[in-house]
Amino acid sequence: xxxxxxxxxxxxxxxxxxxxxxxxxxxxxxxxxxxxxxxxxxxxxxxxxxxxxxxxxxxxxxxxxxxxxxxxxxxxxxxxxxxxxxxxxxxxxxxxxxxxxxxxxxxxxxxxxxxxxxxxxxxxxxxxxxxxxxxxxxxxxxxxxxxxxxxxxxxxxxxxxxxxxxxxxxxxxxxxxxxxxxxxxxxxxxxxxxxxxxxxxxxxxxxxxxxxxxxxxxxxxxxxxxxxxxxxxxxxxxxxxxxxxxxxxxxxxxxxxxxxxxxxxxxxxxxxxxxxxxxxxxxxxxxxxxxxxxxxxxxxxxxxxx
Amino acid sequence: xxxxxxxxxxxxxxxxxxxxxxxxxxxxxxxxxxxxxxxxxxxxxxxxxxxxxxxxxxxxxxxxxxxxxxxxxxxxxxxxxxxxxxxxxxxxxxxxxxxxxxxxxxxxxxxxxxxxxxxxxxxxxxxxxxxxxxxxxxxxxxxxxxxxxxxxxxxxxxxxxxxxxxxxxxxxxxxxxxxxxxxxxxxxxxxxxxxxxxxxxxxxxxxxxxxxxxxxxxxxxxxxxxxxxxxxxxxxxxxxxxxxxxxxxxxxxxxxxxxxxxxxxxxxxxxxxxxxxxxxxxxxxxxxxxxxxx
Numbered sequence: 001x002x003x004x005x006x007x008x009x010x011x012x013x014x015x016x017x018x019x020x021x022x023x024x025x026x027x028x029x030x031x032x033x034x035x036x037x038x039x040x041x042x043x044x045x046x047x048x049x050x051x052x053x054x055x056x057x058x059x060x061x062x063x064x065x066x067x068x069x070x071x072x073x074x075x076x077x078x079x080x081x082x083x084x085x086x087x088x089x090x091x092x093x094x095x096x097x098x099x100x101x102x103x104x105x106x107x108x109x110x111x112x113x114x115x116x117x118x119x120x121x122x123x124x125x126x127x128x129x130x131x132x133x134x135x136x137x138x139x140x141x142x143x144x145x146x147x148x149x150x151x152x153x154x155x156x157x158x159x160x161x162x163x164x165x166x167x168x169x170x171x172x173x174x175x176x177x178x179x180x181x182x183x184x185x186x187x188x189x190x191x192x193x194x195x196x197x198x199x200x201x202x203x204x205x206x207x208x209x210x211x212x213x214x215x216x217x218x219x220x221x222x223x224x225x226x227x228x229x230x231x232x233x234x235x236x237x238x239x240x241x242x243x244x245x246x247x248x249x250x251x252x253x254x255x256x257x258x259x260x261x262x263x264x265x266x267x268x269x270x271x272x273x274x275x276x277x278x279x280x281x282x283x284x285x286x287x288x289x290x291x292x293x294x295x296x297x298x299x300x301x302x303x304x305x306x
Numbered sequence: 307x308x309x310x311x312x313x314x315x316x317x318x319x320x321x322x323x324x325x326x327x328x329x330x331x332x333x334x335x336x337x338x339x340x341x342x343x344x345x346x347x348x349x350x351x352x353x354x355x356x357x358x359x360x361x362x363x364x365x366x367x368x369x370x371x372x373x374x375x376x377x378x379x380x381x382x383x384x385x386x387x388x389x390x391x392x393x394x395x396x397x398x399x400x401x402x403x404x405x406x407x408x409x410x411x412x413x414x415x416x417x418x419x420x421x422x423x424x425x426x427x428x429x430x431x432x433x434x435x436x437x438x439x440x441x442x443x444x445x446x447x448x449x450x451x452x453x454x455x456x457x458x459x460x461x462x463x464x465x466x467x468x469x470x471x472x473x474x475x476x477x478x479x480x481x482x483x484x485x486x487x488x489x490x491x492x493x494x495x496x497x498x499x500x501x502x503x504x505x506x507x508x509x510x511x512x513x514x515x516x517x518x519x520x521x522x523x524x525x526x527x528x529x530x531x532x533x534x535x536x537x538x539x540x541x542x543x544x545x546x547x548x549x550x551x552x553x554x555x556x557x558x559x560x561x562x563x564x565x566x567x568x569x570x571x572x573x574x575x576x577x578x579x580x581x582x583x584x585x586x587x588x589x590x591x592x593x594x595x596x597x598x599x600x
Binding site: 017031035038039042043046047048049050052053056065067068069112115116118119120123124125128131134135138139140141142143144145146147148149150152153169171172173175178202203207228231232234235239249250251253254257270273274277280281284285288289292295 | 311312314315316317318319321322323324325326328329330332333334336337340394397398400402406408409410411412413414415417418419420421422423425426427429430434435437440469472476500525528529531532535536550553554557558563566567569570571573574577578581
């Protein structure tokens with residue numbers, strides 16, 4: 001499994017593209033316009049449900065179920081966001097998700113995967129490839145095969161109702177991220193580490209002083225993926241963390257839905273759910289928007305291999 | 307020198323080796339043993355031999371339904387998702403102003419957590435007031451009851467999965483950006499039109515990325531859980547129940563740990579067979595540049 005994307009310095013530039021467009025025949029222009037139209041239609045279709053989510057969050061009960069649907073509610077109930085958020089201990093859930101789960105897990109994944117990926121890419125050793133393929137093969141094992149025994153093991157440790165079952169394994173490398181980082185590390189010229197070795201640096205020095213600073217885009221992508229994964233994780237906390245004071249956001253939202261489903265007297269149930277959902281999406285959205293360049297750069301570069 | 311390298315190699319790789327033994331291999335062996343027992347978590351496991359597997363293969367009608375559902379959902383959503391992602395990525399791969407905005411907008415749905423998108427789609431797919439059926443009604447189409455219908459519940463979930471195709475699009479766009487411009491220039495000189503350029507340059511050059519997406523998508527779709535668990539609960543009449551939600555029910559609702567482990571192993575073998583097939587076929591359609599260079 002070699003995911004290689006050769007990056008080319010001769011990227012098609014905007015000016016070259018405009019030059020190309022200028023030379024087009026009328027029929028060519030028509031195709032271009034058609035492409036833009038299709039793209040716009042697709043984008044609108046894709047964004048509509050999201051727009052609907054935000055718009056539903058601003059409605060009250062009498063506006064939500066109206067047919068045909070109201071797209072821009074008037075009046076808009078902005079206070080829904082505040083009230084929905086206050087209806088459950090969501091601040092606590094955010095705290096739990098970020099500090100007890102996502103950040104420790106992300107730190108663990110980035111650190112351990114980088115170290116292991118370094119071993120798999122920058123130290124030559126005969127058994128390396130075999131071990132690496134074994135590592136990749138473990139990705140094929142469905143988590144569910146390990147689920148029941150892991151639950152038993154962590155129960156023995158007394159780790160149920162804590163985040164340890166989700167955090168501790170993160171410190172032992174995750175095959176997917178090891179793979180991504182390995183692909184990236186392989187693009188860094190070997191001369192750099194050789195020079196450092198001659199100067200007496202050991203492998204850890206080389207990793208932390210030379211390789212990691214050069215790998216910022218790839219590390220960012222891994223960190224973002226790991227963080228989003230934990231932020232959105234539902235099954236993991238569902239299995240291990242039952243204590244109400246330790247609920248994560250994903251479970252909190254789902255609990256809110258269940259509570260509202262079984263109690264139809266609660267007013268504004270649906271707008272509140274949509275308001276909370278919108279708030280949950282927001283941080284990820286902001287991260288993607290501002291990190292987009294690093295993100296795409298990182299993804300395309302993790303594919304390179306000389 | 308050699309010895310020193312070996313030492314460092316094993317030091318650096320040791321976290322993964324330890325993790326593999328403790329969190330992967332150990333549990334796998336244990337789960338293989340559990341699959342041969344009857345166990346409710348409270349009393350000691352009772353060894354029953356292959357009984358769980360025999361029950362699974364001969365008696366359990368629901369299990370085979372979940373296998374069928376998983377295949378139906380997994381294969382369809384994977385193929386359609388790949389086509390959509392390729393189409394969108396191809397349209398997006400232009401260095402023109404505005405593409406950044408399009409890209410972000412198309413990626414937004416992929417960032418929505420499954421829990422949130424599940425809640426959203428429950429309403430969007432509501433039989434009468436749902437947005438999807440309202441839209442269909444504009445064209446005089448009487449929309450199906452989606453989540454309430456045994457026939458339409460799986461297409462509904464597939465529709466939902468297509469909404470999150472943005473992640474794949476991002477990977478493909480990144481891949482397309484890496485294709486050397488000279489290829490297209492040379493092709494243009496030889497008179498290839500843009501459709502031919504897509505089929506003979508873009509697609510083959512992207513095939514490693516497509517392959518990667520395919521393998522990941524395959525493994526992911528076999529393990530579908532959250533959407534089903536929240537949106538449909540497996541209903542109506544188990545029409546949307548899939549392997550993992552069924553496994554979860556057996557393990558954590560009915561405390562049939564042995565039986566659940568047997569299901570997990572059958573799932574593992576299904577995953578293994580399919581990934582092997584994809585890998586075996588890859589030499590036919592995945593193109594690696596280095597093969598030519600050598």
